[in-house]
Amino acid sequence: MKGIAFAGLGLALACLASPALVQTPPQPTGQGNAVPDQTLRGTLGRADYEHYREIPFTLPAGVTRLTIEFSYGGKEQHSVIDLGLADPQHFRGWSGGTRDRMTLSAEDATPGYLRGPLPAGEWHLILGAPNIREGATAPFEARIYIERAPMVTSFADAPLNAAPGWYRGDLHMHSGNSDGKCLSQKGEKVPCPVYRTVEAAAKRGLDFIALTDHNTTAHYDALRALQGAFDRLLLIPGREVTTFYGHSNVFGPTAFLDFRMTAPNYAQAAKWMDEVKREGGIVSLNHAGAPSGEICMGCGWRLDDLPAGAVQAIEVVNGGTMAETKSAESPLQGFALWQKLLNAGQHVTAIGGSDNHNADLPSDEPGAIGTPTTVVFMRELAVQGFIDGVRAGRAFVDVYGVKGRFLDISATNGEAKAVMGGTLQVRTGERIRLTAEVKGASGGTIQPIVDGEPNPAFRRVIQRDGAIALTSWIADPGRHWVRADVRDAAGRLILVGNPIYIEVGK
Ligand SMILES: [Zn+2]
Ligand SMILES: [Zn+2]
The missing domain is CATH 2.60.120.380 (Jelly Rolls)
Structure with missing residues (x-):
């Protein structure tokens, strides 16, 4: 033998x-x-x-x-x-x-x-x-x-929750398998073991996380071991594809991806982006507005030839950037690139990620696990449910990760209706009505944004939890997108909504 x-x-x-x-x-x-x-x-x-x-x-x-x-x-x-x-x-x-x-x-x-x-x-x-x-x-x-083919991996044998619903999570964080640190027994800063990140996320009350160590696949074995004990916290396979020309999170696949780009163009990115697509995963651009060069090597997104469909999501609010700039909407965040992609007709879902590098960070600090939180409507709490949910775009970013805060919008034209992420088809001259459902933001304001323009005339004060009729308008030809942001009474951005896409025919 x-x-x-x-x-x-x-x-x-x-x-x-x-x-x-x-x-x-x-x-x-x-x-x-x-x-x-x-x-x-x-x-x-x-x-x-x-x-x-x-x-x-x-x-x-x-x-x-x-x-x-x-x-x-x-x-x-x-x-x-x-x-x-x-x-x-x-x-x-x-x-x-x-x-x-x-x-x-x-x-x-x-x-x-x-x-x-x-x-x-x-x-x-x-x-x-x-x-x-x-x-x-x-x-x-x-x-x-x-x-025989690498594909989306689940560390759980079955969905953690079979019920459709809105699930709350953090999509960007690092353990000691890359540059995540936390305190040892003696109080030394040491490479942080995966379980500390997972424990902190569970303590924060999250439903899912993606631990996204840089380029490596070394953290997946620990995640599989932990998933059984954390049967309320979905551990999504993730990694931060970290190149000289920008960082992207990949969710779903676990096999090695060749991150070694040597020029800022799609031909170079395709060697890993196409692989993700083949394996059924999704790509999200991270901290796209961050500086590049010696101040932050490889941080800013420098490819401007991304074809439609290459990326499915973009991290508009990064917790690390929030901590550094004291703002969720500084130009170093991802809003400008997101808007550019949307205006170019791409369907890209905004998400947030803490980019946590220290599992001990107190939960009220930006960059703590769960700050920001991404809230995604999933048909079930499972890796495929998450991927399909982000692709569908029914998601919002809860900048401070306050449980109970909620935002959804719907656009209607007679009987036809679309919710966040969806597409409403109308004819020129027909009326589109926009309604929001908001919770946990009384005293704040909601601002609809059409094709990137926040028209102050559409802004509404939020009196109480529930539905708010926002505005209506007559459709003009072309492709449009509309979304809404929510601010608290002090004017701080607290909720970032995803677009409804409007296609106007003749
Ligand atoms: Zn990064
Ligand atoms: Zn990171």
Whole structure:
């Protein structure tokens, strides 16, 4: 047998010729995972008691993720099967009797298993039998699923909340896997372990976060380990693609992206942006108005040839920039580029991110985890629900992350209606009515913005929570967009709404 010969496990080839062992050949694709690519079946008996059995299976080349579900019978007779795994060269983990599902990729693995490349060749399930009584049997089944293409990854096996709704989160933060720091026991600033960021986000009451360390994929394994214990806080795979010509967050995929751009043009960005698109993820431009050069190397966005559809979101409010400039709307934020993209006819969703580099930062400071918060309408609290929600554009930025603050707008033309992110189609000369739903901002004002212009005549004082009729106008030809911002009584920007797109036909 080619294979594993790690100490302590005397694995006998004879055991492999077990009765009733079925191996179905590998299928060309494991995407979707409804049907296993291979199913291994067999039965352990008393002869296996306090012994190990090695069940071989073949992994083809090019596998990006291996997922195994394991089940066995005979439990009513107190039969117990322990489970482990070996690749053609190395031991890859052991879960004893505690798990019935494990997944491994180059970037992350179920706790107890080792992430890493998934080499082609003969792998082995390692079965141990700590208990099988005289006369008892334990029929087992292992369902093996393989993925051959990198794709959107979820660290949770199921949605954290199946209900559609508005979910609150932070989409930009750093751990010690890049430049995030926090205090050690002795009070030293040390690279901050991932759990401290996740704990701080849970304490802030957020529903989701994306930890976005710079270029690396090293934080995903810790996130998978933490997701199980944080079953109210969706951990979205994220990273900050950090180039010499701008920074962007990528949400969804976990496989390596080649960030090494050597010129500020789309031809260079395409090598990672196109990959994100293929894998079903989304790209968001970060702190786009930040300076570039020695003052902040690579920070400002310097590509001006982005085709429509290359980016789905833009970080209009960055917490770090807020802390430095004492403003959520300084020119160093992302508003100017956002407006430029919208005026060019692109549909780009505004989001916010704290850009937290210190999990200990008190929650009332800009740049603390959750300041700002992005609020997204999702059909369920899951990674795909988040991605679809941001793409749909039904989202707003809550600049100070105050739970209970809310903003949505709708535009109607007779029976036709569109909400934030949607498109309203009207004919020239028809009337468009704009209505807002605002909460937690009484005493403040709401300002509609049409094609980038905040018309003061449309501004309304917010008397109470609920619906506000904002304005109406007669459609003129062309493509338009309308959105709304909310300020508090002191004039501070507190809520940033996303556009409704208006298409006016003849
Ligand atoms: Zn950055
Ligand atoms: Zn950052």
